[in-house]
Amino acid sequence: MDSPITLQVYLLLLIIPVLLLLFLNKQRKEAEKQSPKPKLPPGPRKLPLIGNLHQLGNLPHHSLWQLSQQYGPLMYLQLGQAPAIVVSSSEIAREVMRTHDLASCNRPSLFSSTKLSYGCSDVAFISYGDQWRELRKICMVELFGTKNNSYLHSLREEEVARMISSISCSSSDHPIDLSDMLLSMANNIICRAALGKSYQGGGKYEWSKLHLMLTEVQAVLGSFFMADYIPCLAWIDILTGALARLNKNFFDLDAFYQQVINDHLHQSMHSHGQDEDIVHTLLRLKKETGHLTDENIKGILMDIFVAGSDTSSASVEWAMTELMRNQQTMKKAQDEVRKVIGRKGKVEESDLQQLQYLKWVVKETMRLHPPAPLLVDRETMQHFKINGYDIPPKTRVIINAWGIGREDSSWENPQEFNPERFMDSSIDMKGHDFQLIPFGAGRRICPGMNLGIQTVELALANLLYSFDWRLPDGSQDINMDETPGVTVHKKSPLCLVAIKYGGIEA
Numbered sequence: 001m002d003s004p005i006t007l008q009v010y011l012l013l014l015i016i017p018v019l020l021l022l023f024l025n026k027q028r029k030e031a032e033k034q035s036p037k038p039k040l041p042p043g044p045r046k047l048p049l050i051g052n053l054h055q056l057g058n059l060p061h062h063s064l065w066q067l068s069q070q071y072g073p074l075m076y077l078q079l080g081q082a083p084a085i086v087v088s089s090s091e092i093a094r095e096v097m098r099t100h101d102l103a104s105c106n107r108p109s110l111f112s113s114t115k116l117s118y119g120c121s122d123v124a125f126i127s128y129g130d131q132w133r134e135l136r137k138i139c140m141v142e143l144f145g146t147k148n149n150s151y152l153h154s155l156r157e158e159e160v161a162r163m164i165s166s167i168s169c170s171s172s173d174h175p176i177d178l179s180d181m182l183l184s185m186a187n188n189i190i191c192r193a194a195l196g197k198s199y200q201g202g203g204k205y206e207w208s209k210l211h212l213m214l215t216e217v218q219a220v221l222g223s224f225f226m227a228d229y230i231p232c233l234a235w236i237d238i239l240t241g242a243l244a245r246l247n248k249n250f251f252d253l254d255a256f257y258q259q260v261i262n263d264h265l266h267q268s269m270h271s272h273g274q275d276e277d278i279v280h281t282l283l284r285l286k287k288e289t290g291h292l293t294d295e296n297i298k299g300i301l302m303d304i305f306v307a308g309s310d311t312s313s314a315s316v317e318w319a320m321t322e323l324m325r326n327q328q329t330m331k332k333a334q335d336e337v338r339k340v341i342g343r344k345g346k347v348e349e350s351d352l353q354q355l356q357y358l359k360w361v362v363k364e365t366m367r368l369h370p371p372a373p374l375l376v377d378r379e380t381m382q383h384f385k386i387n388g389y390d391i392p393p394k395t396r397v398i399i400n401a402w403g404i405g406r407e408d409s410s411w412e413n414p415q416e417f418n419p420e421r422f423m424d425s426s427i428d429m430k431g432h433d434f435q436l437i438p439f440g441a442g443r444r445i446c447p448g449m450n451l452g453i454q455t456v457e458l459a460l461a462n463l464l465y466s467f468d469w470r471l472p473d474g475s476q477d478i479n480m481d482e483t484p485g486v487t488v489h490k491k492s493p494l495c496l497v498a499i500k501y502g503g504i505e506a
């Protein structure tokens, strides 16, 4: 007797969800009719599920630049499930990073970066808001600002001098791996700034191990994209081992940072002010303000190690590469520095103001080879309009600084390496002129910009002053291929023969 009733119940259970879906669909369609569809920027057709991900290629700054030639400087893409705009002109960059900076200065919450930044407890990946403002102020005022000037200044001079002396010791018949030397120099500056006296050229903290872990982190950040773009396909990251690699890296790095912090707690704190390393400053602020957590401190350390060293070394590497391919420019830069410094023996930071041509060389290098060619992804928080197009909230913002540096309308013969183009120009690279934005612009501009620029200028000036450079016997040209990743390096290391410049000895 029960069975007809049970059948009716089953039927009802089936019909109700179907009716509900139909009802919701009708509601959605009506709502769409009432509010007109947003007018999105143009962009290429997308495939189901992956959208335009397949069009990013190995070197996304190149592929996106190509696409922008067809679809324009404000382009709309669907990256898996993430809607994104790609900005490829200085005018649109100004609109985004100045006019609509507040609406577009969030960071997307990515699976890999969230994990590595201790759940976005750092500065680079934390969402825009009060906590970001507070951490950022600590970076600008306490870590990289005038308070620490003299400490950072002496670290830079010591480490550049150390690099120059180890190049001097190499045989003038054999090529040296300049890329590797530059990376060690930049790493030593950052490690000593962060860890202070505990870090003596490696020693206790095994820099080589940390460096390997960080290199792997960069690779993971760049390649871990299934979970970041198509969450329902995250299992592919599990199968390919990306998740295991990420977990291992995080585990190793966390152990390293924990050890650093424990050791610092057992050391006597330097008095507030000169010569206080970054970890000591952060631990002091934690005690004084009660606002910082250990997660914040470890997150900021991660930012500094990941963002601070290979960006500077990559810039000098590219500058030397371009100068080797443009021997007349090399000669002008060397003549200038040798004339200004004379027989003093080394370039000091106080000399840099007089090296006008060298500064143009650095700007020109940053134009053609910004170390982070797509900056760091932002995400919009509110709706806004650019050139009549709607930009909805929660849209990723990708700014192609590499492409903007090659824009025909801003630069004459943009592919040419020509530092003289800055002769009668006031364009700087500090976020005011949107044609040249290697450090980004607006609220999220790089807080380590001054430290980065000083390191690059000082290292390059000393390399040009102290040595003449030639390609190893048998090599005709330099390979300009780039490595994929957040920071772009030369694919093959820059190997050169260094010949000590005779004009230095008195």
Ligand code: HEM
Pocket: 123, 124, 125, 136, 190, 303, 304, 307, 308, 309, 311, 312, 315, 370, 371, 372, 375, 376, 377, 438, 439, 440, 441, 443, 444, 445, 446, 447, 448, 449, 451, 452, 453, 456
């Ligand atoms: C040549 C050297 C450097 C270059 C080219 C560079 C480039 C950049 C770029 C493009 C951004 C993203 C800006 C944006 O979103 O608009 C950034 C952010 C950042 N950089 Fe640098 N950087 C350099 C050196 C450094 C150094 C030395 C440090 C620290 C020691 C550093 C720490 C950071 C941090 C913490 C952020 C995140 C800021 C935020 O989201 O609020 N950078 N950098």
